[in-house]
Amino acid sequence: MLYTSTRDNTVKVTAAQAIAQGISAEGGLFVPEVIPKLSMAEITALCKLDYIGRAKAILRLYLSDFTEEELAYCVEGAYRADKFSSSKIAPVVPIAGNEHILELWHGPTCAFKDMALQLLPYLMTVAAGKTAGDKTIVILVATSGDTGKAALEGFRDVKNTKILVFYPNDGVSPMQELQMVTQEGGNVSVCAINGNFDDAQSAVKQIFTDRAIAEELAAKGMMFSSANSINWGRLVPQIVYYFSAYCDLLEQGALQAGDPMNAVVPTGNFGNILAAYYAKEMGLPIQTLVCASNTNNVLTDFLKTGTYDRNRAFYATTSPSMDILISSNLERLLYHMCGQDDAQIRAWMDQLSSSGAYSVPPALLKQIQAVFEAGFCDEAAVDATIHTMFEQYHYLCDTHTAVAVAVYEDYVQRAGDAVPTIIDSTASPYKFSSSVLKAVTDEVQQLDEFQMVAELHRVTGAAVPAPLASLREKQVRFSNLCNKEDMKCKVFELLGI
Numbered sequence: 001m002l003y004t005s006t007r008d009n010t011v012k013v014t015a016a017q018a019i020a021q022g023i024s025a026e027g028g029l030f031v032p033e034v035i036p037k038l039s040m041a042e043i044t045a046l047c048k049l050d051y052i053g054r055a056k057a058i059l060r061l062y063l064s065d066f067t068e069e070e071l072a073y074c075v076e077g078a079y080r081a082d083k084f085s086s087s088k089i090a091p092v093v094p095i096a097g098n099e100h101i102l103e104l105w106h107g108p109t110c111a112f113k114d115m116a117l118q119l120l121p122y123l124m125t126v127a128a129g130k131t132a133g134d135k136t137i138v139i140l141v142a143t144s145g146d147t148g149k150a151a152l153e154g155f156r157d158v159k160n161t162k163i164l165v166f167y168p169n170d171g172v173s174p175m176q177e178l179q180m181v182t183q184e185g186g187n188v189s190v191c192a193i194n195g196n197f198d199d200a201q202s203a204v205k206q207i208f209t210d211r212a213i214a215e216e217l218a219a220k221g222m223m224f225s226s227a228n229s230i231n232w233g234r235l236v237p238q239i240v241y242y243f244s245a246y247c248d249l250l251e252q253g254a255l256q257a258g259d260p261m262n263a264v265v266p267t268g269n270f271g272n273i274l275a276a277y278y279a280k281e282m283g284l285p286i287q288t289l290v291c292a293s294n295t296n297n298v299l300t301d302f303l304k305t306g307t308y309d310r311n312r313a314f315y316a317t318t319s320p321s322m323d324i325l326i327s328s329n330l331e332r333l334l335y336h337m338c339g340q341d342d343a344q345i346r347a348w349m350d351q352l353s354s355s356g357a358y359s360v361p362p363a364l365l366k367q368i369q370a371v372f373e374a375g376f377c378d379e380a381a382v383d384a385t386i387h388t389m390f391e392q393y394h395y396l397c398d399t400h401t402a403v404a405v406a407v408y409e410d411y412v413q414r415a416g417d418a419v420p421t422i423i424d425s426t427a428s429p430y431k432f433s434s435s436v437l438k439a440v441t442d443e444v445q446q447l448d449e450f451q452m453v454a455e456l457h458r459v460t461g462a463a464v465p466a467p468l469a470s471l472r473e474k475q476v477r478f479s480n481l482c483n484k485e486d487m488k489c490k491v492f493e494l495l496g497i
């Protein structure tokens, strides 16, 4: 199986090359040339396997240049029992009726990013061994909060790698910041920037595609790669849990083989929901994909009108991991849906970077709308949803998950859709204790972060994840801050070159 670029169909690389390189030289994203298909019999056969077995079965279709031994080494290392707090890795919890929650936050940093970022360092080192000789891989990360920590934890002390993380100074939760600035490991650096996530992501993309920088790095025996969801190696592990969730629903008797399922995804960079789209294209009977946004609703507007327009106010919300106006992975969806027209993608992406907007033709919009529903909710709805979910079902959800639940409930009211549905739960509520506590108790309390955690535990009885509880004893190691214009210099400074 080969990969090409969304902006240049003449590009042909192996999975290992796509993963080691991260982004195509001309700025496009790597995509599989052909999406592999599974029959219903092959899907039901997955049900007998545990998560590791399911992951191997899906990943081997995409990583055809990895040997079975390499694949086993990667997957078994990533989803080891001591790394995840649930032996199911991604358990499905029934709520009521057709509503099921897919919990994706049982990994070491308590956000869904672990599902991919526990695996990516393994994939990356195997891929680098095949393609990059003995170069040191420098992982450059822009984060809206959760990717940064999950990538730091995944890559810490991984041989022949260094990792640099940039996050918006006022754009992450206190717990997210604490997780990053206390990160241990000899190959890690963290820096806050004066700017938002889009600024960080744009600067990182620019640094990646700057030839002069690449040459300077190469002279020092280093090369850049990405741990953001622009990297195929970040996306492909996420396809697995949609198959796994379908199997779990079959086992729980909520579905019969072949029945349709919906998925609701709290969306930022469009990576998670795109993985669900790949699962659907592979033959998983997903009927509707619901794209849920917070007040940064650029995707809701796009999916309703066909015009993507980032020229709008940016809101810092209580679901900061979704505070994004440039959803990078939409480029991959458009590529697959417009008949792999690379020239068209180049034109739209040029318009996006020059004027901040582009429009797709009505026929393409219709095709997209046949698969994707969209909605957004405001902060009051987030609070109300957390409150009701706890009061009615004794289920404590974080702010991002609440966005998805609220949008789903709206959608069901509107469309009367009775298809069994999984709603992705993307973070532990303890990563956003202050917002969650306020929503549950209807009171604002003047407590520090750890008192807040203790109070939320006292009020709800929900278990506090050990990795968050232990942060209290950790030392702050990083206090870097720079302007977005200076990120390039900062990269060189932090790399010591």
Ligand SMILES: *Cc1c(COP(=O)(O)O)cnc(C)c1O
Binding pocket: 111, 112, 113, 146, 147, 229, 266, 267, 268, 269, 270, 271, 272, 273, 321, 322, 400, 426, 427
């Ligand atoms: C990253 C993240 C999201 C958004 O996922 P995308 O793949 O970027 O769309 C949603 N919720 C949480 C908690 C996240 O960390």
